[in-house]
Amino acid sequence: MRDGGRIAAAIEILNSIESHHRPAKTAVKEWGAAHRFAGSGDRAWIGGLVLDTLRRRASVAYLMQDETPRALVLGTMVHAWGMTGEEMTALFGGDEHAPEPPTEAELAGFARDLTGAKPHVRGDYPDWLAKSMDRAFGKDAADEGAALAARAPVDLRVNALKAETDKAMHAVQSKIPQAVASHLVADAIRIPQTDPRGKNAPAESIPAYGKGWVEVQDAGSQIAGLAAAVDPGAQVLDFCAGAGGKTLELAAMTGNTGQVYAWDHDWRRLRAIWPRLKRAGARNVQVKDGPEGEALADLVGKMDVVFIDAPCTGAGTWRRRPDSKWRLKPEALARRIEQQDEVLDRASTYVKPGGRLVYVTCSFLPEENSDRVEAFLTRDGGFEQVSTLAALKASGGLAEGAQDVLAKCEDDAGAILLSPRRSDTDGFYIAVMERK
Template sequence: MNPGARIAAAIEVLDDIETRHRPAADALKDWGLAHRFAGSKDRAALATLVFDALRCRASAAWIMGAETPRAIMLGSLRQMRNLSADDIAMLCSGEGHAPPPLSEEERTRLATATLDGAPDPVRGDYPEWLAPAFAAAFGARAAEEGRALAARAPLDLRVNRLKATREKALAALAHLGATPTPLSPSGLRVPLSDDGRSASLAGEPAYVKGLVEIQDEGSQLAALLCAAKPGEQVLDLCAGGGGKTLALAAAMDNHGQVYATDREARRLAPLHARLERAGTRNVQIRTPRRNQDVLADLEARCDLVLVDAPCTGTGTWRRNPDAKWRIRPGALEQRIKEQDEVLDSAARFVKPGGRLVYVTCSLLRAENEDRIAAFLARQSDFEAIAAQELVAAADLPALSAFVQGDGLRLSPLTSETDGFFVAGLRRRA
């Protein structure tokens, strides 16, 4: 496929996403099945075009003065790839399956339109209904934070200290351009290729042998702030695929016990293979069973309970750009309810003097500070752990820059990570 044909295909996929209200990944998969002549490079290039357009959907539409799939794609070529009106006109020749030529209005807008006077949600490329929440979290820099969330994300890896040193992993992945992450002592960062694609790790010995795991630096820091110690009893209550479970187990050097569970058994399925590859021996997976309390023996026994709470995922928009346009106010309300429920459930397992660490990949106060305040109002036997105490316990002094009240907020703009909130609570002895 030539570049123009790829752009036409991307417009087609965007139209499918819009008209059928479906995830971008599903639309791209169906397009690939219906166009088997397209090679792997074509499909990868198409995916990058589509996701880039979704990253800047609001600003692209503003530039073009229209919200059609074509307008959004044309605007995104300028916004994300810095192409000139002439460059875009050459791609839209109408020949060889390329999109029809630009109209005079399209060419003029591509050449002269700006975001001057645009509201924050347009300049920051986030849903208008979230404007009050972004303003509450970020104040005057709401649009700037939104733009950072619309950028492409690098590939971050966590060095598995059970099998390798950071230096050994760096040497093994030097051909990918891996460098140390600035904040996590166990992190590596692999840059994106010029076309915006992440390196494939499937055939990399360092990955296959468990020397490294894919994990955003922000997620690594959240696990480190738990300050899990060898010999402790630790419960990961919302373990999912187990990224933080593995990080906790490595921090404990395989001593003590980590119990991993999740309300959805299917989410735990990948963890079995990941544990084996990582050489982790101190993790028990507690798969939920109907009408059975699989955690009853842990009541008031845990030194640490990690709640990686279900959330809107606003902090991960760099990696899931279509998610920000599919989220609705009702989803936020549902997540808040779930967060309160899981926090109250977690309290049951914390022993006197033990700690509960609350983590979300959300940047909204309603899911973060407000949930901690509500929990403390309900649970009088818990108190907040000062965020600086969390930083000191993890021996990560650089994270002091991200302390806000009794929690820490990381974001692509401030920490160059995905967006995360971390807060600690202690059960009074």
């Protein structure tokens, strides 16, 4: 496909997303299935443009003074992809599948800048979240939002149960030469983002992934797992295990000793954990797939660590799911807050005296983070908050220089808030509490 046809496809997909209210990645996939002539490179280019347009929707709409899919796509190519108005006009010439060339109004939009725009426009986040962003980031809210509107790299966690870091790095670099060591996690690999119009590295198709040597996991998520600071032989409960990403990390940290119990209130989310455990060689994991009262009754008050990867809005993952930030509504946040309070109250009962409760969200919203921890500590006087950074140091899993980065992410209570701008990761909140 020529670029003009690709642009037309992106506009078509965005129209479909708006009219049918479907997730962006689903709409892109369905378009590809219905247009078999489009090769993998075409689909990657089109999908990348669609997602970049959603990432920058507020700022581009402001610049173009137009919210239609056409204006947003064309504006994204200029303001995010770096094309000029002249290049855009030339791009559409002689291609019968291309949209109409840019209008005078669109050319004027290509030349505008964000001077005078409100912070939520410059930061590309919903206006109703402005107060939350201000609470989380203060004067840096717009810059933090802009960082959340960029593309994300691919991070790999080296599975210590199957491979040493050097061996895994060599295997990954043999297929993806641009891979480098993580700046935060000692046993992690980063695949930097390519040119906006380039195709992402297929991390899950390389032999090292198939052999279980590496897992795809954002560095921020890996940091969250390290905060558990589990020792070999520990008894650990992953209370919201889902598909098992943190479960696998916890199993590797214990060196396949002790026990890691994986449970989730929605048993359907656990279905993906079985093949992942097998591929990773994790043998000390017990998957508990019954009702909580039956499945976990014998664990009450016995766990060294209870890990909560809490249900949340996912605001910290906007780089990867940009359409979700525009779908998020106040009532959805309110539901998550109720769930988080309930999860904290229930999960805490499994922590033994002197044991730790690790609370994690992939969100930067204070309502889901510090507010929830403070409310829990008020309800339950049997816990006290301790330093997350101290736990990370004790884990032994940080890369050289990571402590300096993470110290700048620490709040007054000892929790850590990661973000693309602060730590070059997804957004994560990590709090550690200890039972007295």
